[in-house]
Amino acid sequence: MTKTETDRKDAPRRITILGSTGSIGCSTIDLIKRDPEAYKVEALTANRNVDALAEQARLLDAQFVAIGDPDRYEDLKLALSGSNAEAAAGPEAIVEAAARGADWVMAGIVGAAGLEPTLEAVRQGAVVALANKECLVCGGDLMLDEISRSGATLLPVDSEHNAIFQVFDFDRRDSVEKIILTASGGPFRTTSIEDMAKVTPAEAVAHPNWDMGAKISVDSATMMNKGLELIEAYYLFGLPEDKIDILVHPQSIIHSMVAYVDGSVLAQLGSPDMRTPISYTLAWPQRMVAPSARLDLGKIATLTFEPPDSERFPALRLAREALKAGGAAPTILNASNEVAVAGFLDNNLGFLDIPRIVTETLEKMPISAIRSVDDALSVDNEARHIARDIMTETRLRV
Helix, strand or coil: CCCCEEEEEEHEEEEEEEECCCCHHHHHHHHCCCCHHHEECCCEEEEECCCHHHHHHHHHHCCEEECHHHHHHHHHHHHHHCCCCCCEHHHHHHHHHHHCCEEEECCCCCCCHHHHHHHHHHCCCCCEEEECCHHHHHHHHHHHHHHHCCCCCEEECCCCCCCCCHCCCCHHHEEEEEEEEEEECCCCCCCCCCHHHHCCCCHCCCCCCCCCHHHHHHHHHHHHHHHHHHHHHHHHHHHCHHHEEEEEHHHCCCCEEEEECCEEEEEEEECCCCCCHHHHHHHHHCCCCCCCCEEEEEEECCCCCCCCCCCCCHHHHHHHHHHHCCHHHHHHHHHHHHHHHHHHHHHCCCCCCCHHHHHHHHHHCCCCCCCHHHHHHHHHHHHHHHHHHHHHHHHHHC
């Protein structure tokens, strides 16, 4: 992305939050509530959580409210009765919410389901705060093409990419030697492979530093989250795969770094609180007051680093291989991982089965080109079917 300023409209700034009931959406709303006169909420969306969505809509006086599950439409209408909000339901309603011409859109829908609505927000020329890394993983070239056509601004919300964005010299890109994504290492950083085979979903979602949703927490535990972030960084910053490093930093204080050709390394530091990167995108190109705990390095005293263990965390290797293969490979990687993580959370798979199912799905599918959203969705759908078949075979063998 090119770090150029976008026109700021007079307050209130019109806001849409795609995925408002998730952890990113709730953190965004927490910031908006602290300065309600500065924002006008155009649209809110959620997948199935009608009660939370309706409560948010009433609190923020949202104009348009969409629930992804069409079976929850009547429930949503009833929950919004007497409010000013227009209710809608179904995947097409989520896309409609993204098309309503907000100045700023939070793309917070988890997984490949966020691709179409995020692309629609980009087509509107909005400032898009991207918290959905799967959009770039599954359709990176499509996203960049749409940004070029519409003039939209893409701002990364992931703490690592947001950190890089803040210290990356976009005007002198050739002075960048490499970027370094930091990883906490998740809850199993020092756990043996034998013990990882016995991990439960409850243990996997108990992240030591960050408060995240279940799927992202499991991705952090397998380190697939960092693999997806590697692919996201490739599209965001235009550097080749071999100039993107990953370094385990258990304290999650240094969120990422940029190394320059003169030997300088610039880093962004902060407490592990997603409201910091969200606030950076919400106020961009200015900054706003955020409630995150202030960093006290004297109290922390020690920051440690170590290379990731590729044997215990094969997801990192799988992501690099998918990025090198190009085409549909990252889409297959993401789709099969989503299926495997869901199977693990439903107690239908073991923890170590997750990367194995991703590996087998990649081996079974051809690496075709992705030329359109339909191509991406078709590959995503096929990969999910194959991953589910492998998962069924796995269960039958047990």
